[in-house]
Amino acid sequence: MDWWVWVILVLVALVVLTTVTAVVQRRRRRGRVIGLGDAGRNDTP
Amino acid sequence: MTAPPPTLLLRARELTGRPVVTLDGELIAEIKDVVFERAGGRIAGFTLRNPGLFSRSRKDTVPWNGVHGVGRDALMVTDETVLAPIEELAPRQAARKGDVLDDRVLTDNGRDLGRVVDVVLQSGTGLEVVGYEVEASEALGTAGRRVLIPLPATVAVSGENLIVPAAATEFVAEDLTGFGAAVDAFRARLREG
Numbered sequence A: 001m002d003w004w005v006w007v008i009l010v011l012v013a014l015v016v017l018t019t020v021t022a023v024v025q026r027r028r029r030r031g032r033v034i035g036l037g038d039a040g041r042n043d044t045p
Numbered sequence B: 001m002t003a004p005p006p007t008l009l010l011r012a013r014e015l016t017g018r019p020v021v022t023l024d025g026e027l028i029a030e031i032k033d034v035v036f037e038r039a040g041g042r043i044a045g046f047t048l049r050n051p052g053l054f055s056r057s058r059k060d061t062v063p064w065n066g067v068h069g070v071g072r073d074a075l076m077v078t079d080e081t082v083l084a085p086i087e088e089l090a091p092r093q094a095a096r097k098g099d100v101l102d103d104r105v106l107t108d109n110g111r112d113l114g115r116v117v118d119v120v121l122q123s124g125t126g127l128e129v130v131g132y133e134v135e136a137s138e139a140l141g142t143a144g145r146r147v148l149i150p151l152p153a154t155v156a157v158s159g160e161n162l163i164v165p166a167a168a169t170e171f172v173a174e175d176l177t178g179f180g181a182a183v184d185a186f187r188a189r190l191r192e193g
Helices: A001-031 B092-096 B167-173 B179-192
Strands: A033-036 B008-013 B019-021 B027-037 B045-050 B055-063 B067-070 B075-077 B102-108 B112-123 B127-136 B146-150 B156-158 B161-164
Touching: A033 B092, B008 B055, B027 B055, B027 B112, B045 B127, B075 B146, B102 B167, B112 B146, B112 B179, B127 B179, B146 B179, B167 B179
Parallel strands: A033 B027, B019 B075, B102 B161
Antiparallel strands: B008 B112, B019 B027, B027 B045, B045 B055, B067 B075, B102 B112, B112 B127, B127 B146, B156 B161
């Protein structure tokens, strides 16, 4: 393959990696609101 | 006679990322998750992560009895000795199942009110869950808009659905102003039967 094909592949891989990292980090930083305990819970509707 | 502490409404996700600081002024962590008890809706504590953009989650938590105060800009704790292991507050599996964000809110007569985007807390003597902020469905007549739904004292959950009494639809608010009064009126209605 020509050298410029490798350059494009590397750039595409970098963009994908950066996007995935940003999405994962955003989800992690969003935080959760967790309800614990059994009051009112009915797992078998 | 002492006056009751002033009540303040806030959204749970406003707390995410808030620094956790000791009374000595040391920054020890940031708030990651808010954990509440379904029975009574009281805040049980907070899970933590290290400060910084690419920070890791921590294996310790701040239980509510270790909180000195929840301020506008920081969560104050006496010192690091109040921290407790995460297994004591929110074991991993229970935490994963118990996350209410993105869950659907159903009335007890089967109407889908929308998807939870935040949880409304009321501060007073403690910090208590009093409502859900939902992205409203067609059933509320405000489809796509965010509205606030009051909750009874015990928060019912069935699988991935959050169940509220049908009367809650009569007390829906569009912002936090006056929502505290709507919660009080809703709970009074439930007590009257």
